[in-house]
Amino acid sequence: MADGQRLFVGGRWVEPDGGYYAVVDPATEETVGWAPEASRDQVHAACAAAREAFGPWSRTPPEERAAVLGRAADIIGSRFVAYAELAQAETGATTGTARAMQVGVGVARFRRYARVEPAEWAIPPQINEAGPMGRAGVFGALAVRQPVGVVTCITSYNNPWANPAGKVAPALAMGNTVVVKPAPQDPLSVYRMAEALEAAGVPRGVVNVVSGRSVAVGEAAVESADVDMVSFTGSTAVGQRIGEVCGRSMKRQLMELGGKGAAVVFDDADVASAVAGIGTTFSFYSGQICTAPTRVLAQRGVYDRLVDQLAAYAGRLKVGDPREPDTVVGPVISAAHRDRVESYVELGRKEGAVVVAGGERPSLDRGFHVSPTLLADCTNDMRVAREEIFGPVVVVIPFDEEDEGVALANDSDYGLIDYVWSGDVARAFRVARRLRAGGVGVNTVGRNMEAPFGGFKRSGVGRDVGSYALHAYGEVQSIVWGFT
Numbered sequence: 001m002a003d004g005q006r007l008f009v010g011g012r013w014v015e016p017d018g019g020y021y022a023v024v025d026p027a028t029e030e031t032v033g034w035a036p037e038a039s040r041d042q043v044h045a046a047c048a049a050a051r052e053a054f055g056p057w058s059r060t061p062p063e064e065r066a067a068v069l070g071r072a073a074d075i076i077g078s079r080f081v082a083y084a085e086l087a088q089a090e091t092g093a094t095t096g097t098a099r100a101m102q103v104g105v106g107v108a109r110f111r112r113y114a115r116v117e118p119a120e121w122a123i124p125p126q127i128n129e130a131g132p133m134g135r136a137g138v139f140g141a142l143a144v145r146q147p148v149g150v151v152t153c154i155t156s157y158n159n160p161w162a163n164p165a166g167k168v169a170p171a172l173a174m175g176n177t178v179v180v181k182p183a184p185q186d187p188l189s190v191y192r193m194a195e196a197l198e199a200a201g202v203p204r205g206v207v208n209v210v211s212g213r214s215v216a217v218g219e220a221a222v223e224s225a226d227v228d229m230v231s232f233t234g235s236t237a238v239g240q241r242i243g244e245v246c247g248r249s250m251k252r253q254l255m256e257l258g259g260k261g262a263a264v265v266f267d268d269a270d271v272a273s274a275v276a277g278i279g280t281t282f283s284f285y286s287g288q289i290c291t292a293p294t295r296v297l298a299q300r301g302v303y304d305r306l307v308d309q310l311a312a313y314a315g316r317l318k319v320g321d322p323r324e325p326d327t328v329v330g331p332v333i334s335a336a337h338r339d340r341v342e343s344y345v346e347l348g349r350k351e352g353a354v355v356v357a358g359g360e361r362p363s364l365d366r367g368f369h370v371s372p373t374l375l376a377d378c379t380n381d382m383r384v385a386r387e388e389i390f391g392p393v394v395v396v397i398p399f400d401e402e403d404e405g406v407a408l409a410n411d412s413d414y415g416l417i418d419y420v421w422s423g424d425v426a427r428a429f430r431v432a433r434r435l436r437a438g439g440v441g442v443n444t445v446g447r448n449m450e451a452p453f454g455g456f457k458r459s460g461v462g463r464d465v466g467s468y469a470l471h472a473y474g475e476v477q478s479i480v481w482g483f484t
Contacts, residue, residue, distance in 0.1 A: 003033070003034060004016075004020040004033075004034040004035075004036060005020075005033060005034060005035055005036050005187075005188055005191050006036060007036050007038055007042060007046075007209065007210050007211070008191065008194045008198075008207070008208055008209040008210075009042060009045055009046045009049060009208050009210065010045065010046070010049030010052075010204055010205045010208065011049070011198070011203070011204025011205055012204075014042070015036075016036030016037050016038050016039070016042065016212075017037075017038065017039035017041065017042055018036070018037030018038060018039055018212060018214070019036075019037055020034040020035060020036055020037065021034065021035055021037055021184075021213055022034060022035075023035050023090055023185070023186065023187070023188055024334070025089045025090070025092065026091065026092030026330070026331040026332065026333055026334060026367060026368045027092045027321055027322050027323070027330060027331050027366075027367045027368075028366060028367065029366050029367065029368075032086070032089045032090055032188065033188050035184070035187045035188060035211050035212075036210075036211055036212070037211070037212040037213065037214065037217075038210040038211060038212045038217050040216055040217075040219075040220040042210060043179070043181075043210050043217055043220035043221050043224070044220055044224055044226075046179045046208035046209075046210050046221075047150060047152070047179050047208075047220075047221065047224035047226040047227055048224075048226050049204070049205035049208055050150040050177040050178065050179050050205055050206070050208055050226065050227075051149075051150050051177070051226040052205055053177045053203060053204065053205030053206045054147075054149055054150055054176070054177045056203065057172075057175060057176075057177055057203060057206050058147045058175035058176070059175075060175070062116045062119065062173070062175075063116055065172060065173055065175065066113070066114045066115065066116045066173060067114070068172070068197070068200050068201050068202050069110050069111075069113050069114040069169055069172060069173060069200075070110070070111065070114035071199075071200035071201060072110050072193075072196045072197045072199075072200040072202075073107050073110035073111045073114060074200075075196040075199050075200055076103065076106060076107050076110065076192075076193070076196045077107050079192075079196075080099070080103055080104075080107070081099075083103045083161070083189065083192055084098040084099040084102065084103045085098070086188060086189055086192065087102045087103055087160055087161055087186075087189050088322060088323065090160060090185070090186030090188055090189060091157070091158070091159075091160065091185075091186050091285075091333065092286070092322055092330045092331040092332070092333065092367070092368070093285065093322060093330060094322040094327055094328065094330050095322065095323060095325070097284070097285065097322075097330075098322075101159070101162065101284075102159055102160065102161040102162055102189075103161045105159075105161065105162035105165070106161030106162050106164070106165040106193070107165075108449075109162065109165040109166050109169050110165055110169045112169070112449075112466075113169040113170050113172070113173040113469075113470075114169075114173075117467060117470060119144060119145040119146075119474075120142050120143070120144050120145070121142065121143045122140075122141075122142060123140070123141040123142065123143060123478075125138050125139065125140045125141075126138070126139045126140075126141075127139075134484065135484045136484065137482050137483055137484035138482065138483045138484075139480055139481070139482040139483075140480070140481050140482070141478055141479065141480045141481075142478070142479045143476055143477070143478055144476070144477045144478075144479055145174070145470065145471070145474040145475070145476060145477075146175075146474060146475045146476075146477050147174045147175035147176045147473070147474060147475070148174075148176055148228050148229045148252055148473055148474060148475055149176060149177075149227075149228030149229065150176065150177050150178070150179065150226050150227050150228050150229070151167075151171045151176045151177070151178050151179070151227070151228065151229045151230070151231055151473060152178075152179045152180075152181065152221045152222055152224075152227045152229070152230045152231070153167040153168060153171065153178050153179070153180045153181070153231045154181045154218055154221065154222075154230065154231070154232045154233070154234065154242070155167065155180065155181070155182050155183055155190065155233055156183055156233040156234050157183035157184075157185040157186050157288075157333055158285050158288045158289055158333075159285070160182060160183065160186045160187070160188075160189035160190055161189055161193070163233055164180060164182065164190050164193060165193065166464065166465070166469070167180075167231045167233075167464075168180060168193070168197075168207065170464065170469035170470055170472070170473050171231070171473040172202070172206065172207070173470065173473075174470055174473045174474045176229075176473055177205065177206045177207070177208075178206070178207055178208065179208045179209075179210065179221055179224075179227070180194070180207070180208065180209045180210075181209075181210055181211065181217060181218050181221045182209065182211050183234075184211065184212065184213040185333050185334060186333075187209075187211040190209055190211075191209055191211075194207055194209045219245075222242055222245050222246065222251075223245055225249070227251060228251060228252060229251055229252035229253065229254070229473070230242055230246055230251055230252075230253055230254075231253075231254040231464075231472075231473075232253075232254070232255050232256070232257075233256045233257075234257065235257065235258055235388075236257040236258040236388075236413075236414075236458045236459070239255045239257045239460070242255070243255065243461070252475075253461055253462065254454075254461065254462040254464060254472050254473075255460040255461040255462060256290070256416075256453070256454060256455065256459075256460045256464070257290070257416075257455060257458060257459050257460040258290055258388040258414055258416070258458065258459060259290035259291060259292070259294075259388060259414050259416030259417060259455065259459055260294060260295050260385075260386065260387070260388050260412050260413075260414040261291060261292055261293045261294055261295065261414075261416060261417050261418055261419060261437075262293070262295045262296075262297055262408070262409035262412065262418045262419070262435070262437075263277070263278050263293035263295065263296045263297065263418070263419040263420075263421065264297045264405045264406070264409055264418070264419065264420045264421070264431060264435075265296060265297065265298045265299065265302060265306055265421045265422075266299050266302070266402075266405070266420075266421065266422040266423075266424070266427070267299045267300075267301035267302045268422055268423035268424055269302060269421035269422050269423060269443075270421065270423065270443070271302060271305055271306060271309060272309075273421065273443060273444075274306065274421040275306065275309045275310055275313050276313075277293065277419065277421070277441070277444060277445040278293045278296055278310060278394060278419075278445075279310065279313045279314070279317075280292065280293075280445055281293060281294050281392060281393075281394050282313070282314050282317055282328075282329060282372035282392045282394070283317055283328045283329050283372070283392070286329055286330055286331065286332050286370065286391065286392050287332075287341075287370075287372075287389070287390065287391040287392035287393060288332060288333065288337075288390050288391065289390075290388070290390075290416055290459075291416060291417045291439075291445075291447075293394075293418075293419045293441075293445060294388075294389065294393065294394055294395065295385055295394075295395055295397065295412075296310075296394060296395065296396045296397065297397050297398075297399050297405050297408050297409055298396055298397070298398055298399070299398075299399060299400070299405065300398055300399070300400055303396070303398045306396070307356060307374070307376045307396055310357070310374050310394065310396070311356045311357040311374050314357040314358060314371075314372035314373070314374050314394075315357055317329050317372050319362045319364070319369055319371060319372070320362070320364060320367075320369070321367070329369075329372055329392060330367075330369075331367040331368040331369045331370075332368050332369075332370055332391055333368070334368055335368050337368065337390070337391070338361075338368040338369070338370055340389075340391075341370050341389055341390070341391030341392075341393060342361065342370065344383075344384055344387070344389045344391070344393060345358075345359055345373050345375070345384075345393060347383055347384060348375045348378070348382065348384040348393075348395070351378075351382040351383065351384060352377070352379075352382070353375040353376065353377060353378045353382065353384060353395065354375065354376045354377045355373065355374070355375060356374050356375075356376045357371075357372060357373060357374040358370075358371035358372050358373030358374060358392075358393075359371065359373050370391050370392055370393075371392070372392045373392060373393045373394070374393075374394050374396065375393065375394070375395045375396065376395075376396045377396075377398075378395040378396060378397045379397060380397055380408050380411055382395070385397060386412065386413070388414070402427070402431065405431070406431060406434045406435065409435055409437075410434075410435065410436045412457075413457060413458045414455070414457060414458055414459045415435075415436045415437040415438060415455050415456030415457040415458075415459045416437060416438055416439070416454075416455040416456075416459035416460065417437055417438065417439040417440065417441065417455075418432075418435045418437040418439075418440050418441075419440065419441040419442075419444075419445060420432050420435070420440060420441070420442050420443070421443055422443070425442075428442045428443065429442060436456050436457065437455070437456055437459075438452075438453070438454045438455040438456050438459065438460070438463070439451070439452075439453065449465060449466065450465065450466035450467070451465065451466065452464070452465060452466070452468040453465040453468070
């Protein structure tokens with residue numbers, strides 16, 4: 001196909017063995033472009049190319065690797081609007097989200113890892129007295145951060161720029177080579193990222209991109225003997241299957257999986273702040289984000305007021321064409337996912353939840369839209385309160401005392417990010433420390449982009465972001481020397 005996207009393997013743009021498939025705009029239901037379907041052999045060829053390139057790239061001075069990332073950031077920035085328009089077309093994101101949170105964050109992450117950081121740490125000398133093991137001696141040591149090797153990066157559909165950049169940039173900065181397998185729904189943006197890296201001077205084989213709708217593509221990228229580590233963002237179920245494969249050959253893993261973020265709102269909370277923060281679930285990526293505060297635990301004294309204000313907030317949000325400047329809630333990624341989200345709303349009704357906002361499909365001519373939906377009078381044992389819906393749906397559960405709120409928050413298979421709203425700062429931080437989650441927002445849904453990111457329980461394994469990503473994509477080696 002003349003206008004189809006080609007795979008990027010070993011520094012060459014190659015025709016896919018499996019042909020092409022349509023990438024669909026979730027807002028218009030029209031074809032955005034044609035993505036390549038790789039064969040297992042082509043995926044293994046990409047892994048082999050990354051293995052061959054690893055030695056020279058890992059020995060490249062960190063300053064030179066950083067310079068490539070900096071040039072890539074400049075190139076992406078120079079094509080900012082076009083890339084944002086493509087991201088919007090692939091994902092259905094609003095214009096502000098596509099620009100700021102997708103391409104904008106992608107650029108920022110490349111710039112972040114264009115900064116060279118020390119890879120060695122001195123360890124205090126150890127003085128050994130003479131004894132059965134020999135003469136007295138002084139032993140010094142260094143801890144040295146080394147690259148893992150070849151990293152398979154499997155990325156999520158909700159952000160085809162920030163998520164791949166958050167994997168590729170630190171992995172390359174550390175001296176690894178990568179094989180990127182983007183989500184099948186929106187892979188075209190990731191190929192634009194590869195073009196930018198190629199133009200920035202990344203050597204052949206250091207970056208490879210293979211895509212496809214078949215699960216065989218991802219399986220081949222995980223199981224390849226040339227791969228040393230898998231970095232995955234996606235569902236817990238898929239993460240578990242990847243972990244099983246990695247475990248058989250002791251591949252390193254970084255897993256950022258599902259979430260069912262609890263927002264614990266106390267009677268003394270600033271309700272307007274809580275509503276604004278929780279309300280981002282309705283709008284931001286149309287609820288397709290694992291960090292969303294989708295499970296609201298409201299203390300009795302504030303419960304009715306919070307439900308009323310959240311319902312009013314949801315009702316004010318314009319649902320529609322994400323290209324319109326006043327649209328707040330765009331579509332979800334596909335018709336199948338829309339059906340899945342709607343099935344959860346219906347399940348909530350059957351379980352006894354009260355639909356106080358949304359619950360019906362918007363009356364729009366086209367697009368995979370879901371109305372922002374608020375389910376009240378829920379209990380923590382309902383499936384809508386326990387399972388990740390990944391759409392603009394919030395459930396509200398009442399509680400009485402602090403200990404009950406903490407217990408409800410922790411009664412979850414997930415533990416990615418939870419939230420606490422309280423006017424009592426001491427209590428807010430006390431509760432935050434008791435929550436079994438990888439991150440806790442106190443009176444905010446904002447994030448510090450240097451803070452470690454990852455989950456407890458079934459929300460994942462490992463941490464990345466900031467300097468923690470350099471650790472995630474590195475192995476620590478000890479070098480010891482002695483004087484006797």
